[in-house]
Amino acid sequence: MSSSEIGRPGALRGSRLMLAAALLAAATAGGCFQPLYAENTRSVTGGSIKDAFKEIEVPEMKGLIGHYLRNELVFELDGGNEPDRTKRLKFQSQISESLEVVTVDYANGRADSAILVATANWSLTDTTSGKVVSQGMNVVRAPYERSSQRFATVRAARDAQIRAAKNLATLIRGQIAADLFAG
Structure with missing residues (x-):
């Protein structure tokens, strides 16, 4: 945030909103991750x-x-x-x-x-x-x-x-x- 934006009341709220949206996107995408070498990772030949x-x-x-x-x-x-x-x-x-x-x-x-x-x-x-x-x-x-x-x-x-x-x-x-x- 620059010094010219400090006095603006909506600037701080807008940056907090953007941070919250980024954290929400990261949290929902985190559930999609699956380790490649995990025991439950399936292969095209069957099994892990x-x-x-x-x-x-x-x-x-x-x-x-x-x-x-x-x-x-x-x-x-x-x-x-x-x-x-x-x-x-x-x-x-x-x-x-x-x-x-x-x-x-x-x-x-x-x-x-x-x-x-x-x-x-x-x-x-x-x-x-x-x-x-x-x-x-x-x-x-x-x-x-x-x-x-x-x-x-x-x-x-x-x-x-x-x-x-x-x-x-x-x-x-x-x-x-x-x-x-x-x-």
């Missing part, structure tokens, strides 16, 4: 989203990023707790990686840093009907420093691959959850 996650089979994948991505997905989807559970959904993925050189030290001609770009094209298929339930393409970037010490650079590159796989797993899990939501 958590149960649908436990029904996803994640097969072995090629490459180091594929290996770490599979491990992260298995952990994020079912925690690895129920190996005997029937798997109704099958996850398939093609993973590619490339390297972007960011800075180059022109004195010795070496790259000082690089960015690992990991791309995953994936799909989730219902094994009983053959229908694709969810699919997507996710891209993550993981920067790392390159050193004149060869083994330090190799370790930094591997750490970047592990970070990229973890980030991909988180993105894929979120997208699968959103696609499985039957709301």
Whole structure:
């Protein structure tokens, strides 16, 4: 409220009215919120989203990023707790990686840093009907420093691959959850 409005008797009442209307709108919209990972959230495959996650089979994948991505997905989807559970959904993925050189030290001609770009094209298929339930393409970037010490650079590159796989797993899990939501 500006100093010129202080003397006006209706200005204070109008702002209180607007505040009350905003609070009423927020209160009524608050009842519409439903947590995605709650036990009572239904999925398109039947059951809850958590149960649908436990029904996803994640097969072995090629490459180091594929290996770490599979491990992260298995952990994020079912925690690895129920190996005997029937798997109704099958996850398939093609993973590619490339390297972007960011800075180059022109004195010795070496790259000082690089960015690992990991791309995953994936799909989730219902094994009983053959229908694709969810699919997507996710891209993550993981920067790392390159050193004149060869083994330090190799370790930094591997750490970047592990970070990229973890980030991909988180993105894929979120997208699968959103696609499985039957709301």
